[in-house]
Amino acid sequence: MLHIYCPYCGEHREESEFRPKGQAHILRPKDPDNCSDEVWADYLFFRDNPRGLHHEMWLHATGCRKYFNVTRDTVSYEILETYKMGEQPKITAQSRAAGGEK
């Protein structure tokens, strides 16, 4: 069971309070009516499934009801950071490869 730091509550809480909501930073096309079927299908159906760092969205369902983002290693399940909606991750596969924050 994961131990997740809610960036809104400012506390670590048990996984049972949260619900996973899939890949984070999926952008809905700005003008859906004028985007191609390919662009729309990509937005709807295609998700990453990386071995290693993954940015995910979680919901503090039985807590503050806020959505937030989690950078998690899908191999070790280690959570490297959590950050609020609208913010960007500090730790990415690129920064890790470049020897930045581990």
Add this chain to the structure above:
Amino acid sequence: MSQPNRLNQGGSIDRSKPLDFTFNGLRYSGYEGDTLASALLANGVDIVNRSFKYSRPRGIVASGAAEPNAIVQLGSTEAAQVPNVRATQQALYQGLSARSTNGWPNVNHDAMGLLGKLGGPMMGPGFYYKTFMAPASMWMTYEKFIRKAAGLGRAPQEKDPDIYDHYNHHCDLLIIGAGPAGLMAALTAARSGARVIICDEQETFGGSLLETADLLDGKPAQQWLANALVQLSDCGDVLMLPRTTANGYHDHNFVTLHERRTEHLADTAPEAHQSRSRMHHVRAGQVILATGSQERPVVYANNDVPGNLLCSAVSCYIRRYAVVPGQKLVVTTATDIGYQAALDWLDAGREVVAVVDCRANPDGDRVKQARQKGIRIITGSAVFEAKGSKRVTAARIAAVDLDAFTLTGQLEELACDTIASSGGFSPVVHLSAHTGARPVWNEEALGFVPGRVKGMIPAGGADAIYSLPAVLESGLQAAQQALQSCGYAAVSVDLPKASQRIESKSAALFQVPHLKPTSRAPKQFVDLQNDVTAAGIELATREGFESIEHVKRYTALGFGTDQGKLGNINGMAIAARILGQTIPETGTTVFRPNYTGITFGAIAGRHCGELFDPERYTALHAWHLKRGAKFEDVGQWKRPWYFPVGNETMHEAVARECQAVREKVGILDASTLGKIDIQGADAREFLGRVYTNKWAQLGLNKCRYGLMCKDDGMVMDDGVTTCLGDNHFLMTTTTGGAAAILDWLELWHQTEWPELEVYFNSVTDHWATMTITGPRARDLLSEVTDIDLSKDSFKFMECREGMVAGVPARVYRISFTGELTYEINVQANYAMHVWNALFEHESTYGLTPYGTETMHVLRAEKGFIIVGQDTDGSVTPEDLGMQWCVGYDKPFSWIGKRALSRPDTRRKDRKQLVGLLPTDPSVVLQEGAQIVFDPKQSIPMKMKGHVTSSYYSPTLGQGFALALVMGGAERMGEKVYMPMADGRVHEAEIVSPIFLDPKGERQNV
């Protein structure tokens, strides 16, 4: 009742407290402080079980969790049965009753053993796959036979009388294992003020200190131990849990501990309301893994015959329990531990025939000691075969060249009844492996050490540190490191002085070669519990199973309750040798939770019976119960299904309830409907984006039905939303979808449109909803309200606030039955009052309570869908024929709109919602039945749709159904067919899904 193998003195048993017990129906006695295993050995019981596959007689091998053979069924009554208890971990208590899990008619004369002997050569690895492959229909027959022959205990047939607890903890340090490393860590951490939990699977803390002959601070180690335990128990922040096994190590330092609270006292908890065992769910800042190490047995021919033990087990039984498990001992060893066993045996007054050491020139302190005491030492040699069937009678030894894997020189046969073996030590890495961290090979220590786990520090034997002074120091260091990580100041603690003993370097001894090739030699067991032999591993690799994970699955190495405690490293080493690889190249298999078996009771805790899952009741539940309602589970809600009168069947009750609604007035408790209060300046804009239809013009106190899609254009929910103020709306959702829809609204607001000012709150439980529906609904309601109910002032799809039965209410004039309907909403705690006020007029208007089944029939007659029943996540609004509910020209590209112009959602042959009328009016089609257009085509037929809702309509006087049919909207009047499993084929005509009052006149009165 004598105990032939019990010494007159020594050990930590209490000779003043004899205990009687039975094993396989025979009476024995032991002492308080015994385990079942030590008591059996004291009584000279050699055979404790029959082996899993070959049904060979088996005796006790080990002294703790690793025991593979002495797996017993416990319990003197049926309700108290516990399967698969290790006798080595079960404390003896008065009246204990145990049986072998295998062996028929009994372990000493086993009919299955004959099969093992005759069929042995045929029962190689993969034998299940090969022998019982075909015909598949015979598997059930084979299985019964195999289960009887094998099996590992049985579940009780009666209800468990005991209760079980769950505890949640947070701590700074969790120390797993209370041997010297764990205790030293705990003593250090206790000084710092950190919150500490220390657990150990044994009856008492101490680990190897319980039986060691070593001195600490110049005194017996047991004295230091007693003092340490007093110090720890005096410290308020240290929770000490003996008899507690860390069973699973999960993500982020979440560890489950299984505490056996009364298993050492009696069959069932002796006191009322006393929990038998307790699961501790621990979230630890840091975990110190002080689980110690496990001695490996040596693999040689017939190494499973009773009388073959581990060297450490021999020492443990002699020193802790004052039990010598035999008369004449031969030791075969690759370590100095073998000499300790010989010395202890000699001190107990029994004969040591020889110590056979595979090393050329062992020169450790204990080797010298043994030599001084005149013990015969045979170096460069090993036991390669045990003789005997129900007990060892001799050991065959020879000089051995391990590099060339051959025997060299003279053979010798030593008469003995016990062979103790020591192939070295393996750190107990199981828990660390639960997290997914692969163990790492340590060449120096010839063993796998724990892989890196964040927040975990291995100490002592678990980290392949074996000499007592080093073990104590590693415990101290681990604690200091952990405290630093948790933010505690460094503390200084004095280490007790332990004498440093000179040890000769251990050799790598896994399997001893035989005169014959492995495949022809007598069986050399690797995994005793699963009956896996060295020849079996060899065969598996020869048949192409070269990955150690494949070898495991093909041979069953390390399966089941054993999880490879004794056998895995030997198995890997043997596979590596055969494959010409190193052990690290071969790698390990994955150890999984639980470390040792655990009862379902402990896992379930109090979450059983009525506490298994929360049940949600409406404010009117008590009335429904009193009225004799039958209930249906809808999510966690208990909803009245129907209200039978007298001996009515469900069919009769539903027919009566339907008729009451269509002719008089019925009442439904609709409180479970999801209700979300939506407020804010942009609430209306938000609704326009999440619903498919338009909300810009909805006036005050007006209601509108809304359809919600996911962004893929598929219908996900529906319901009526009412405008209660310019910035205030009340949304209703399906009963099952309430929580998910709230999440969904929050998702879009928080992630896509945070600029909109809108707030959501669930008010499902705040309001009770009573639906009165039928031609007499207005007359009934007018009895209890001052709201003007006239046709023109309170129109269909409107809402009014006012008093009902003297309490404030919101009344919605909407309809899910097609009849004149008022939904009365009051604060939930007024609901019973209002309901009773309505029922004061029961006889006047023929008011009839109805349940969900009648609700379904009535709504289906009107073609009203239930999302999740008539839709399945692949149905668009247009598939439902609900184009009227889609605002394609709304300015904002609402959720689902774009996907509705994808080629797939524009296909003409999509499945579309239609009505079905069976040709035979008495037929009620099966929900889920597949629809074909041509019943005469060959199988497999082309399936063209399925029935989604089907009922008998008392109003129509026949069965009817809703269905999704490919291109159905264009097929009105055509016949479709539903072939059933029993061979019948039902015929039905495609009709409009609206069966009753298509113009909606009945609700507009």
